[in-house]
Amino acid sequence: MKKYFSLCCLALISYCISFSQASGDDVPMIDKSPMDMSYYPNNYPVLKIQDKVNEPVVTRVIYSRPHLNGRPIIGGLLEYGKLWRLGANEATEIDFYKDVVIGNRKVEKGRYTLYAIPGEEQWTMIINKETDTWGAFIYDEKKDVLRVKVPVIENGQVAEAFSMTFEKTNSGCNLLLLWDKIRVTMPIAFK
Numbered sequence: 001m002k003k004y005f006s007l008c009c010l011a012l013i014s015y016c017i018s019f020s021q022a023s024g025d026d027v028p029m030i031d032k033s034p035m036d037m038s039y040y041p042n043n044y045p046v047l048k049i050q051d052k053v054n055e056p057v058v059t060r061v062i063y064s065r066p067h068l069n070g071r072p073i074i075g076g077l078l079e080y081g082k083l084w085r086l087g088a089n090e091a092t093e094i095d096f097y098k099d100v101v102i103g104n105r106k107v108e109k110g111r112y113t114l115y116a117i118p119g120e121e122q123w124t125m126i127i128n129k130e131t132d133t134w135g136a137f138i139y140d141e142k143k144d145v146l147r148v149k150v151p152v153i154e155n156g157q158v159a160e161a162f163s164m165t166f167e168k169t170n171s172g173c174n175l176l177l178l179w180d181k182i183r184v185t186m187p188i189a190f191k
Contacts, residue, residue: 033064033088040166040173040188058190060095061114061175063087065161073180078118083126085136086116086177087162093131100172101189102127103148112145116177116184122149125186148186155183 039045039060047053066088071077078084086092092114100107102125113131117124129143159178166173172190176183 031064031089033066035062035064035089036164037062038165041168042166057097058100058173059097059166059175059188061092061164061166062094063092063114063162063164064089065163067161068158068180073182074118074120080119081117083136083139084116084118086114086164089134091115091131091133091136091139092164094127094175099191101191102146102186105146105148106191107145115139119152122151123184124149125184150184150186153183153185155181157181 037060040058041047041053041055044053044057044060064087066077074080093111094114095111096107096109098109107127111131113128113133115126115128115136117126125148127145127147128139129145130138130140133139155178158181162179163177165176165178167176169187172188175186175188177186178184
């Protein structure tokens, strides 16, 4: 019995030591710009488990959400004419589960990176083949699938956190980008 008790105590001590080491320096801190995901149709995974899906999933965007935190966006975090990863940390990725049309150009089913070049009155939205990258540091224009210009609209209310979501339209959906008082809309048509 003493051997069994000693063996259990030794195992418990070993576990506690290994757990305390693993939960120390190995565990990353919570990110200030949390990663988020939006689907079209909105809330698709929840609708799917509730058996309430009325239309198939078409697209999904995965991005990190920086916050204003009192900082200026225009002329500050977003510089006119400079490439932006559309969020923070990893470059924003967009998945298309079927072929779509953006700016009168077909985009084939697949996973892409989404960038933007902000402007005062319009933004250039860029869909690029390079995925799994951080920021826009290795962006390669030769891997662009398309570029489309979309208008900037002043939003009536302030969005503290950068947000991306989809809204239904007659021809498909719009990808909405909201931050501070800015609203940018990229139309996506379904084939």
